[in-house]
Amino acid sequence: MFMRIDHIGIACRDLEEKIRLFSETFELTVVAREVNEEQGVKEAMLHIADGEGGGSYIQLLEPLSEDSPVGKFLARRGEGVHHVAFGVRDVTETMAKIGAKGVRLLDERPRHGSMDSRIAFLHPKDVGGMLTELVQAADPDKS
Numbered sequence: 001m002f003m004r005i006d007h008i009g010i011a012c013r014d015l016e017e018k019i020r021l022f023s024e025t026f027e028l029t030v031v032a033r034e035v036n037e038e039q040g041v042k043e044a045m046l047h048i049a050d051g052e053g054g055g056s057y058i059q060l061l062e063p064l065s066e067d068s069p070v071g072k073f074l075a076r077r078g079e080g081v082h083h084v085a086f087g088v089r090d091v092t093e094t095m096a097k098i099g100a101k102g103v104r105l106l107d108e109r110p111r112h113g114s115m116d117s118r119i120a121f122l123h124p125k126d127v128g129g130m131l132t133e134l135v136q137a138a139d140p141d142k143s
């Protein structure tokens with residue numbers, strides 16, 4: 001079902017400061033930046049490696065507002081790991097398979113994610129407290 005860890009999403013208050021920290025400490029390069037209004041975030045993807053169906057990244061997330069998912073998370077828990085995203089070949093098919101097991105899907109249909117991916121979230125309470133994201137890369141055959 002999962003081909004790789006696509007990314008670890010990290011909630012931060014100051015995107016530029018955390019880009020400096022992660023790129024200098026771990027020698028990672030920013031390969032994409034985006035403002036995603038629908039998800040309420042300004043984000044950056046730092047490339048780690050390439051694998052089956054796409055790459056692996058650290059994703060740094062700064063909220064666009066306090067009442068967005070990442071804004072609420074920061075207020076409640078502070079900075080840190082916000083979600084784990086798994087690469088899948090077909091996000092719609094994977095949503096159906098997982099939904100049939102009784103896990104709540106937070107999205108009825110795939111939404112736009114980083115680097116033109118298609119994404120969907122699973123409720124953290126149904127998967128051991130981990131906010132889980134499914135990612136279908138824009139071009140899964142390009143690694």
Ligand code: MC0
Pocket residue numbers: 009036039041043059061069070072073076082083085106112113114119121123124125129130131133
């Ligand atoms: C909330 N909870 C979490 C959590 N956020 N648990 C683990 N990890 C998180 N990130 C817990 C709360 O502590 C609470 O537990 C319970 O979930 C229900 O919380 P709630 O009061 O309903 O909380 P809300 O309103 O903050 O909603 C949480 C929920 C929401 C996960 C449903 O944030 C959501 O729909 N997220 C999906 C979209 C998203 O996160 N977008 C931002 C990344 P207790 O025990 O206190 O009841 S966008 C992104 O990443 C894109 C750009 C991409 O990858 O391409």
